[in-house]
Amino acid sequence: MSGASSSSRTVLPPLPDLNADLERRLAQTPPGQVTTFGALAKSLGDRRAAVWVANLVAALPENGLLPWHRVVRADGTLPAIGPRLERQRSRLAAEGVASVDVAPGRAIVDPRAPRRRDFEGASVLQPLLDWQREMAARIDESPRTGPIELVAGLDVAFAADGRACGAAVVVNVRERTVIGSAAASLPDPFPYIPGYLTFRELPVLLELWQRLAAAGLPADIAMVDGQGRLHPRRAGIASAFAAVSAVPTIGVGKSLLCGRPLATNDPDLAEIVDDGERIGWSLSPGGRFKPIYISVGGGLSLDQALACVRSQLTGRRLPLPTHEADRLSKQAVGGPVGTSAS
């Protein structure tokens, strides 16, 4: 029996239930102790998940079973706001943890309160980091020799009910005309954490690519909303897409995840260097827009990626395929569950 017959080929690593993993750790902070967002995030495997932790803790029900009130910021300030702040203070006080006012609406816990920093449980983000490094090692940045005539722009929008709604728009780059599109929606699989966008948005991108093929709309390359090699592991979502699908991709980001711009002779253009590596371009079309950040996903060179994006500028901030995919995905948020193509 051949594995090739499977219609559910595994392309992503198993995704942890981060919500449950965080809640198990939160429950390990006993009365009389406090912990921090950063300590919880580090225990999950990456301190950069601290903002996600903070948002989740802020959304916990006040009368639930989890000790939301025992989480403070690294500097000791209490994160709760408004009336919830007073309830956090009184709950801590009832457990013997004092806090003092430092400003209107700002209180700080007694620095002598014991801080929990270590928790039982696996670093569930670590396998995802390892997977990204594996994908990074697969990336080919040599110049593409095949055609670049049809480019599919890919983007994802999120509905209030949690659906991830993706859209793909195929553009004839010579004419700069839209020749077709596809849409797909899936349940939101993973939260947004800086550096881990792939695990949130790649599933719907792969579904989109299948829908394009099914609709007879094969594109030569994909332009992905997000970074490619311009990523701490050199494997942003555009690179993960390329590694998993063997489709050449360009990453087009609207803000910088890592690296710093280095000016060039062209005022519209800056090199992005991270850790000594030149891995992207910052481009402000006509100098009148906030820059966009271009990097290789895989399957072509950085020069080709830049040239392709520039060729699709039509007076707006984003290149045509990305702009149209952005529009269609936002439109799909209001649409039905499932997939479609045109």
Next chain:
DNA sequence: GCGACAG
């Protein structure tokens, strides 16, 4: 010690 963090 302060800042930074794709979508």
Next chain:
DNA sequence: ATCTTGTCGC
């Protein structure tokens, strides 16, 4: 990304 009113400017 998403939640949202009016407002500044070509």
